[in-house]
Amino acid sequence: MTNLRVRFIRHQEISPELRIKIEELDHLAFAGDDIDNDPEFANIRWAIPDWMALGFLHEELVTQLSIPKREIMVGAEKIWVAGIGGMATHPKHHHKGYGSALLKATETFMRNELQVPFGLLICADETRPFYELARWQHAADILYYHQDDQRRELHTSVMTLQLQNQTWPAGKIDLCGAPW
Numbered sequence: 817m818t819n820l821r822v823r824f825i826r827h828q829e830i831s832p833e834l835r836i837k838i839e840e841l842d843h844l845a846f847a848g849d850d851i852d853n854d855p856e857f858a859n860i861r862w863a864i865p866d867w868m869a870l871g872f873l874h875e876e877l878v879t880q881l882s883i884p885k886r887e888i889m890v891g892a893e894k895i896w897v898a899g900i901g902g903m904a905t906h907p908k909h910h911h912k913g914y915g916s917a918l919l920k921a922t923e924t925f926m927r928n929e930l931q932v933p934f935g936l937l938i939c940a941d942e943t944r945p946f947y948e949l950a951r952w953q954h955a956a957d958i959l960y961y962h963q964d965d966q967r968r969e970l971h972t973s974v975m976t977l978q979l980q981n982q983t984w985p986a987g988k989i990d991l992c993g994a995p996w
């Protein structure tokens with residue numbers, strides 16, 4: 817399993833060829849997803865990430881996630897977070913530990929390179945165990961985001977990961993922009 821090669825690439829530096837592979841894997845993982853039929857999710861314009869984390873077996877892209885970095889509001893506090901979005905492993909490689917290996921490498925990247933105090937992601941309740949195995953903790957069942965000059969609510973599992981010596985503040989979570 818440890819033969820997974822992980823690369824972190826700035827989103828704007830991804831080659832057109834690699835972008836196609838990323839879109840193919842994203843489509844395989846999420847096309848026909850229940851959230852496409854959920855009016856709360858269907859009209860969301862998702863954030864453009866700052867980084868992509870990509871896991872390769874030789875030249876084959878097998879697992880991926882996107883990483884935005886953003887200063888958000890929690891209660892009255894401004895805090896920096898790195899997000900995780902679009903977490904996907906190729907279906908033929910599920911349950912081989914590749915997703916967890918990418919998540920682990922991403923934790924190190926967030927702590928050492930991005931130097932943010934927290935990670936933040938949203939997920940379906942069913943997927944929570946995958947992140948809990950990597951020490952992510954449930955923080956809320958609702959968050960706020962901004963689209964079309966409106967502050968909107970999103971009802972979903974919000975999970976956070978402590979990366980430095982700082983505890984997650986109390987209060988409503990406002991992403992201050994598009995969600996991921």
Ligand SMILES: CC(C)(COP(=O)(O)OP(=O)(O)OC[C@H]1O[C@@H](n2cnc3c(N)ncnc32)[C@H](O)[C@@H]1OP(=O)(O)O)[C@@H](O)C(=O)NCCC(=O)NCCS
Nearest residue numbers: 845903904905910911912913914915916939942943945946
């Ligand atoms: C979620 C996903 C990325 C996991 O990738 P993976 O490479 O198969 O994950 P791992 O092999 O590292 O899984 C490690 C453990 O996490 C848990 N786990 C894995 N996938 C899970 C899932 N879909 N739901 C809940 N728990 C899961 C299991 O305990 C697993 O151990 P096991 O293989 O012994 O059962 C993959 O199932 C996927 O691409 N799903 C479709 C897209 C999606 O739902 N992404 C998450 C969006 S929030």
